[in-house]
Amino acid sequence: MYIINFFIIFFVTPLIVMASIGKRIKNGYKIIGICVLISSIFLALTFGILSMFGRPLGEFISGNIDRIASTAVHSEEITSMLGFSELSPSERLSKLVEIYTLAVNSVPALLIIILTVISYLEYLLISSFKIGKDKLVSDLLPLRDLTFPKETVWGAIAIYMITFAIKSLDVYLGDVGDVLEINARILFQFLFQIQGISVLLFLIDKKNWHKSIGILIIIVFFMNAIGQMLLSFIGFFEMGFGLRKVIDKKIDRK
Numbered sequence: 001m002y003i004i005n006f007f008i009i010f011f012v013t014p015l016i017v018m019a020s021i022g023k024r025i026k027n028g029y030k031i032i033g034i035c036v037l038i039s040s041i042f043l044a045l046t047f048g049i050l051s052m053f054g055r056p057l058g059e060f061i062s063g064n065i066d067r068i069a070s071t072a073v074h075s076e077e078i079t080s081m082l083g084f085s086e087l088s089p090s091e092r093l094s095k096l097v098e099i100y101t102l103a104v105n106s107v108p109a110l111l112i113i114i115l116t117v118i119s120y121l122e123y124l125l126i127s128s129f130k131i132g133k134d135k136l137v138s139d140l141l142p143l144r145d146l147t148f149p150k151e152t153v154w155g156a157i158a159i160y161m162i163t164f165a166i167k168s169l170d171v172y173l174g175d176v177g178d179v180l181e182i183n184a185r186i187l188f189q190f191l192f193q194i195q196g197i198s199v200l201l202f203l204i205d206k207k208n209w210h211k212s213i214g215i216l217i218i219i220v221f222f223m224n225a226i227g228q229m230l231l232s233f234i235g236f237f238e239m240g241f242g243l244r245k246v247i248d249k250k251i252d253r254k
Contacts, residue, residue: 005046009039009042009043009046009115010039010115010118011118011122013035013038013039013042014035014036014039014115014118014119014123015122017031017034017035017038017039018031018035018122018123018126018136018137019126019136021034022126022136022137022138023134023137026138027138028123028127028137028138028139028140028141029141029146031123031137032116032119032120032123035119035123036112036115036116036119039115039119040112040115043111043115079092082095082096082099084096102182105178105179105182105183106182106186108179108183109182109183109184109186109190110186112187113186113187113190116190123137123140124140127139127140142201143197143198143201144198144201144202144204144205145198145202146194146195146198147238148191148195148239149239150239150240152191152239153236153239153240156184156188156191159184159188160181160184160188163177163180163181163184164177164181166180189228189232191235192231192232192233192234192235192236192239193231193232193235194235195234195235195236195238195239196221196230196231196232196233196234196235196238197218197231197235198235198238199235199238199243199244199247200214200218200221200231200234201214201218202244202247203247204217206247206251207251
């Protein structure tokens with residue numbers, strides 16, 4: 001049942017939303033954002049409804065964490081890959097449970113990121129179709145021209161402050177604060193990295209470098225933690241201080 005509902009929410013819902021508002025809203029990235037928002041709401045409602053009439057997904061996943069970790073702790077390949085070879089079996093189990101718990105707690109943010117990627121690809125697909133002389137949706141601006149509003153930075157700061165406030169109430173709310181913090185961090189890091197990629201593509205276009213160079217640079221950035229952090233910083237400074245304008249002025253002077 002989960003698979004059918006996931007397919008409808010991840011693939012069908014964005015298409016329906018695009019077809020409904022594509023003629024009225026000309027900003028393609030705004031349409032993608034609305035698709036992700038509506039699909040995320042449906043996803044949350046689906047989890048709630050299915051949990052009421054069946055086994056909750058969270059309970060199902062958490063119930064299998066210990067079983068998976070107990071199996072993995074005896075695998076030399078997994079423990080060696082994670083650097084746990086020198087630990088005792090009980091220490092290995094504790095570390096693996098910690099890793100699996102972190103992965104499970106990150107599921108909401110990862111699902112939203114997947115929704116965003118699918119909605120983006122579907123928009124690119126349907127923007128190439130026409131009904132008569134009219135397109136179903138307007139063409140999407142190149143990613144190098146994407147700029148999130150400055151309010152995004154303040155929104156991120158506000159959400160982090162709310163998250164830390166909730167964490168301070170962990171005596172009453174349990175691990176809710178930790179889960180919120182993990183997901184907020186992942187989502188905003190993703191957002192800043194997308195903006196960082198946009199700035200890099202803008203710079204490459206201004207320098208008249210070949211597109212393959214841009215793809216290679218982005219891959220190199222994503223292959224290591226330092227590169228991902230740099231992308232986030234670039235995106236943050238673009239949103240907050242208009243880094244792209246500074247780059248544009250310096251290149252024009254030359």
